[in-house]
Amino acid sequence: MKIEILYPEICNLYGDIANIRFLKQSIPEAEIIGTPLQDRPRFLDEPVDMVYMGTTTENGQILALEQLRFLREQIAEHIEKGTNFLITGNAMELFGERIEEDGEEVARGLGIFQGIARRSSINRFNSLFLGTFDPGKAKDSGEPDAEPIRIVGFKSQFGHTYGENGDKDLDPLALFTPERGPGMNRYAEGEGIRINNFFATYVIGPLLILNPPFTKWYIRHQLGYDIRELAFEAAAMDSYNCRVEEYSDPKTGLYYWGGTTERWT
Amino acid sequence: MKRLKFYMALWCAKLSIIALKMTGHRGTDFPGRIAVKICPDFLRQAGVPGRVLGVTGTNGKTTVCNLLISMLKADGKKVLDNNQGSNTITGLTTAFIRDMGAGGHCRSDIAVLEIDERSSRVVFPLMEPDFLLINNLTRDSIMRNGHPEYISRVLTRAMPAKTKLILNGDDLIASNVAPGNPRAYYGIESLPDDVQACINLVNDLQICPKCHSLLQYTNRRYHHIGRAFCPECGFRSPKLDYTGADVNNEDMTFEVSHGDWKHRFRILNDSVFNIYNVLAAISYLSELGYTPEQIDGLLSKAEIVKSRYLVDEIGGYRVIRQMSKDRNALGSSRAFDYVSHQPGDKELIMMMNNLSDAAVWSENTCWLYDCDFEFLNRDNIKNIVVTGPRAKDYYLRLKFAGVDDDRISFVHDEIDSPNALRLYEGEDIYVLYGTDSIDLAEKVAGKAREKIEEKISGNAGRRAG
Numbered sequence: 001m002k003i004e005i006l007y008p009e010i011c012n013l014y015g016d017i018a019n020i021r022f023l024k025q026s027i028p029e030a031e032i033i034g035t036p037l038q039d040r041p042r043f044l045d046e047p048v049d050m051v052y053m054g055t056t057t058e059n060g061q062i063l064a065l066e067q068l069r070f071l072r073e074q075i076a077e078h079i080e081k082g083t084n085f086l087i088t089g090n091a092m093e094l095f096g097e098r099i100e101e102d103g104e105e106v107a108r109g110l111g112i113f114q115g116i117a118r119r120s121s122i123n124r125f126n127s128l129f130l131g132t133f134d135p136g137k138a139k140d141s142g143e144p145d146a147e148p149i150r151i152v153g154f155k156s157q158f159g160h161t162y163g164e165n166g167d168k169d170l171d172p173l174a175l176f177t178p179e180r181g182p183g184m185n186r187y188a189e190g191e192g193i194r195i196n197n198f199f200a201t202y203v204i205g206p207l208l209i210l211n212p213p214f215t216k217w218y219i220r221h222q223l224g225y226d227i228r229e230l231a232f233e234a235a236a237m238d239s240y241n242c243r244v245e246e247y248s249d250p251k252t253g254l255y256y257w258g259g260t261t262e263r264w265t
Numbered sequence: 266m267k268r269l270k271f272y273m274a275l276w277c278a279k280l281s282i283i284a285l286k287m288t289g290h291r292g293t294d295f296p297g298r299i300a301v302k303i304c305p306d307f308l309r310q311a312g313v314p315g316r317v318l319g320v321t322g323t324n325g326k327t328t329v330c331n332l333l334i335s336m337l338k339a340d341g342k343k344v345l346d347n348n349q350g351s352n353t354i355t356g357l358t359t360a361f362i363r364d365m366g367a368g369g370h371c372r373s374d375i376a377v378l379e380i381d382e383r384s385s386r387v388v389f390p391l392m393e394p395d396f397l398l399i400n401n402l403t404r405d406s407i408m409r410n411g412h413p414e415y416i417s418r419v420l421t422r423a424m425p426a427k428t429k430l431i432l433n434g435d436d437l438i439a440s441n442v443a444p445g446n447p448r449a450y451y452g453i454e455s456l457p458d459d460v461q462a463c464i465n466l467v468n469d470l471q472i473c474p475k476c477h478s479l480l481q482y483t484n485r486r487y488h489h490i491g492r493a494f495c496p497e498c499g500f501r502s503p504k505l506d507y508t509g510a511d512v513n514n515e516d517m518t519f520e521v522s523h524g525d526w527k528h529r530f531r532i533l534n535d536s537v538f539n540i541y542n543v544l545a546a547i548s549y550l551s552e553l554g555y556t557p558e559q560i561d562g563l564l565s566k567a568e569i570v571k572s573r574y575l576v577d578e579i580g581g582y583r584v585i586r587q588m589s590k591d592r593n594a595l596g597s598s599r600a601f602d603y604v605s606h607q608p609g610d611k612e613l614i615m616m617m618n619n620l621s622d623a624a625v626w627s628e629n630t631c632w633l634y635d636c637d638f639e640f641l642n643r644d645n646i647k648n649i650v651v652t653g654p655r656a657k658d659y660y661l662r663l664k665f666a667g668v669d670d671d672r673i674s675f676v677h678d679e680i681d682s683p684n685a686l687r688l689y690e691g692e693d694i695y696v697l698y699g700t701d702s703i704d705l706a707e708k709v710a711g712k713a714r715e716k717i718e719e720k721i722s723g724n725a726g727r728r729a730g
Contacts, residue, residue, distance in 0.1 A: 009471035009479065014407050015594075015634025017466075022665070037477055057414045063477060121418075122386070126408040128627055154629045156407045206634055209665070232664040239657045246627050253626035256408045 001030045001225060004042050006053040007064050008034040014156065016054030016088050019208040023050075025231035026219065037067055043083060044074050049223055051078075055089025055204060058101070058119075058158070065094055065107050072110045079112060079198045084222050087200035088207055090157055092193065093117035095200060097164055113193050114169040115184070119159025126256035127155045129181040129203050130247040131191055133214055135221065143221075149213045151176050152243045153203035160185035161202075175201050180247060181254050197222060210243065212236040271311075274304035275369055278362045294351045297358030308354070308391035311361050314345055314373045318549070319394035319428075321380045321420070322439060323403045323413065324596050325542045326352075330379040332546040336563035337375060340555075345373035352381040354388055382416050383409060386423040393425035396552060400545050402438040403488060403595040404467055407631055413438045413469050431548055433541065434503045435490050437470050437480075451507035451548040452492070456537060459484040459491065467594055467635045475500045486537050487602070488595060507548040512540060521547055521557070528557035530564055534574075536603050577714060580721040583693045584713050586706050591617040591699025592628070594635035600697060601640040610645050610692040614709060616679045617699040618653035630658045638666040647689055650674045652682040653702075679705055683713040688720050 005011075005020055024030050033048075035041050043051050056064060068075065079085065093099050096115030099107045109117075132148035160182075163169030167188040174183065174190020183191040184202070192201030199222075201207065208215040212230050219227045230236060246252050278296035285295060300307045318333065320326045327348070334346050347360035357378055364371045380388055382402070399420070402413040410416055417438050424430075424443035432440045434450030461481070463471075465488045473480050473495035485491035494501035512519040518529045519540060530547055533539050543564070550560045575586040587604060590596030597617060604613070622628040641649060641663065649672060651659035656675055663673050674685035679702070686694060694713050698706035 012468075013412055014631040018634035018665070025665070036479060037472065038479075057412050059414060063472075124408065124411060126629065128629075154631060156411075156629060156631070158411065204631055206631070209634070209661070232661065235657075235661045235664045239661045242657050243627070256622070256626060256629070 001027060001050075001223060002033065002042075002046075002048045003030055003050045003052060004033045004035055004048045006035055006041060006051060007037050007056070007060075007067075008054075009036055010060035010063060011054045011056040011091055013055040013057065014089060014204050015206050016204060017206075019054065019086070019088065019206040020052055022206065022209045022215070022231065023219070026215070026227060027223075027225055037063060041071065043078065044071065048083070050084040050086060053085075053087045053091040053094075056091060058106075061090065061094060061099065062107055064091075065109070068094060068110060069108070075110060076112060079195055082197045085198040085200070086218075087198075089202060089204050090117070090159075092200035092202060093159075093161060095193070095198075096161055099159075101159075112198070113173060113195065114164040115161040115193070116164055117159050117161045119157075121158070123158070125155065125157055125160070127181050128247055128252070128254050129153045129155055129176075129178065129191065130244070131176040131178040131181070131203075133176050133217075135217055137194070148177075149211075149217060150179075150244050151203065151207075151211055151214060152240065152247055153205035153207055153210050155181070155202050156204065157202060163188075175199055176203065209236060210240065212240055268310070270304040271307060272369065274300040274302075274307050275362060275365065276367070277303060278359075279367070282363065294353070294355040294359045296362050297350070297355035297360075300358050300362055301355055306391055307358055308361065308388070310369075311365070311392075312370045313361075313392065314364075314371045314376045316374075316396075316553075317376045317378065317392065317394045318553075319378050319380045319397040320400070320545075321382045321385060321397060322400035322433075323382065323405050323410075323416075324590075324593070324599070325400050325538060325545075326379050328539070328542045329398065329400055329545045329549075330377055332542065332564075332567055333377050333549060335567040336546065336550060336560070337377065339563045339566040340559075342375050343373040345371055345376040345378075347378055352379040353384045354391075357388060357392075383419060385420050389423040389425050389428075394428050396429050396431060396549065397424075398431040398545055398549055399436075399439040399442055400433050400541065401436045401490065402442070403436075403490075404469065404593070404632075404635060405595075406592045408592070408629055417442050429552070431545070431552055432503075433490075433545070434505050435486065435492060435541075437474065437489065437493060437502060440503055441474060449506040449548065449552055450503045451509070451544050452502070452505045453484075453486070453509040453512075453537075453540065453544065454505075455484050455510070456486065456512060458537075459486065461485060463488065465598060465637055466639075467598070473498060473500050487599065490541075507544065507551065509540065509544045519544075523548075523551055523557075526557050528561060530557075530561055536599075538599055538603075575710075577710065579714055579717045581691045582688070582717045584696065584710050584717070585693055586696045586698065586710050589617050589697040589699065591619045591701055592622075592632050594632040597632075597697075598637040598640070601637055604695050604697070605640045605643050605646065607693065608645075610647050610689050612648040612650070612686050612689070612692060612694050613641070613646060614650045614652065614679075614682045614686075614694070614696045614713070615656075615659050616653045616682065616702055616706065616709065617697055618655050618679075618702065619699060620654075620701045620705070623654040628655055630655060633658060633662045634665075636662075638662050638668075642667045646672065647692070648672055648674055648685070648687050650676055650682045650685045652676045652679045679709055680712065682709060683716045686713060686716055688717060 175192030
């Protein structure tokens with residue numbers, strides 16, 4: 001199995017790279033490839049089972065887009081034909097229409113989905129996230145009756161993504177359904193983007209470590225690997241179950257208001 | 266009208282200080298909050314001391330400030346400082362109010378201010394430091410600070426044009442702040458333990474700021490701190506104005522050179538992190554016009570507050586309280602690295618939980634996966650007691666780092682955690698605590714001491730029997 005991390009030298013914030021280290025610990029034979037900015041992504045020319053990209057800086061977004069912009073059509077073809085992508089944090093914003101800062105456009109995105117990332121140059125947004133992932137959502141999932149999987153994690157970001165023509169553009173593509181905590185923006189009913197096997201989400205954690213049931217599903221169904229047990233699965237499940245209980249408790253606050261942060265009332 | 270507001274703010278804040286004293290509250294920034302509420306530009310209107318010295322950065326700014334304050338006081342200067350309060354706008358305002366008389370004039374000759382790096386955007390428009398030292402910009406709380414590149418941008422945008430910067434030239438993120446400002450760089454030429462490849466999980470400057478090719482490090486200390494160059498475009502770490510070299514851990518000294526002088530100074534302890542702090546203070550005083558001999562004399566009189574590393578010895582055991590900043594991957598990585606390299610067997614109590622977060626929401630634990638828990642996977646660390654609200658996350662993270670189950674103990678409440686200590690003969694017990702759990706760590710250390718005393722008296726009883 002081959003897993004490619006795009007631009008790990010810049011897309012490495014908030015522990016996100018540990019998503020792939022966890023996959024490696026769970027699937028020891030997996031080969032992990034890190035592709036730096038100067039190199040052509042390997043998945044374009046050879047079989048790769050999964051492409052991963054994690055959170056980056058605002059400048060990192062621009063640098064990554066400078067490379068990916070010329071590959072836009074090939075990336076769209078791969079998404080169409082079902083290549084696995086897992087995109088976390090603000091790396092998701094690269095695949096929307098454009099990125100704006102304080103109302104000004106700062107970058108054109110790849111236009112894979114009709115989303116506009118609007119961020120502040122000052123305020124950060126921080127929240128917890130509790131939601132569900134529906135394995136049966138995809139038409140060809142082969143498991144229409146599968147139970148939804150609870151998802152937990154964090155959001156810590158400068159902006160949110162809005163549908164170009166309202167959230168009706170984004171909600172049908174949602175990867176997760178929020179139970180507590182916001183979706184793609186304050187008003188959206190969905191969180192993240194799921195187009196075929198392209199999975200993207202603002203939820204960080206790292207997502208795969210914090211959510212062993214989802215990870216097990218992902219490895220089995222997306223990567224086609226018959227995994228019995230994740231690395232240190234018991235410890236991961238214990239932490240996961242505590243977190244689900246904690247986040248489900250209405251007494252647990254969802255937002256962090258320390259410092260200069262965006263306030264939602 | 267403006268002056269009226271200023272005096273109203275000053276006097277109300279002064280009254281609040283009296284009220285706080287009467288009710289036994291100290292070290293709070295409440296007076297500053299009142300003053301800023303009444304007069305938002307209080308600091309602009311305040312008469313500042315002759316010189317305003319700022320210190321900012323991610324880690325070590327309190328230590329550098331304390332050193333500077335101590336050395337300047339040893340030189341007979343009357344110093345205004347905020348070391349008893351916060352480093353945000355209200356904390357700084359409180360410090361000024363405490364220093365001012367009823368007429369609104371500062372009594373001190375010089376101000377030494379620890380300035381929260383993110384607060385610079387609200388502080389600098391009101392008060393322009395004459396000098397500002399940036400000791401490093403690394404990952405901190407992701408909720409507040411995001412990432413160091415963002416903080417660099419905040420500082421650059423806010424920087425007053427006249428402020429002279431004193432920058433860690435071994436930190437390419439800090440040293441690139443406000444490139445138009447006058448500046449001096451300090452750094453360390455080479456150290457025996459320097460490496461080229463990064464052994465840390467966090468490495469925030471891997472690409473050349475000019476051409477974006479991969480940087481190469483000739484002398485790396487940790488993370489992105491060290492000397493680097495770009496093999497593609499020739500970009501390199503800045504030439505140092507103050508160069509530290511030849512660290513001698515035996516007599517605890519190192520050499521600093523600047524221009525035509527070269528002098529040996531004492532270091533406070535042998536961690537690289539603290540050598541940078543001392544070098545920062547030496548460079549700062551030199552920029553203020555002190556000679557190396559004067560600095561040496563003042564440094565020998567400097568008193569260092571040891572609130573972040575406290576040692577108690579009991580019957581061959583040592584109980585050590587080691588600050589390991591919560592929600593700060595780099596700060597905790599430095600602490601883990603230091604602890605893991607200390608000789609002898611040890612047990613750790615891991616309680617860096619952010620208790621304020623636990624009270625109102627649930628701590629964002631992403632930072633655990635940026636932090637080098639792998640350093641704790643060593644044979645001489647016999648037992649790690651994980652405890653507090655995030656104990657299960659610590660346990661998972663330690664498993665992820667490869668630490669065996671038989672070297673991890675789980676205790677729900679911090680205060681009970683010493684019960685899980687195994688107390689191997691002559692070992693060190695480290696209590697790793699965060700900024701939020703200083704008092705609790707003291708209690709836990711106290712209980713650990715009791716456990717040791719029980720064991721010692723039990724052994725003595727058995728021998729007598």
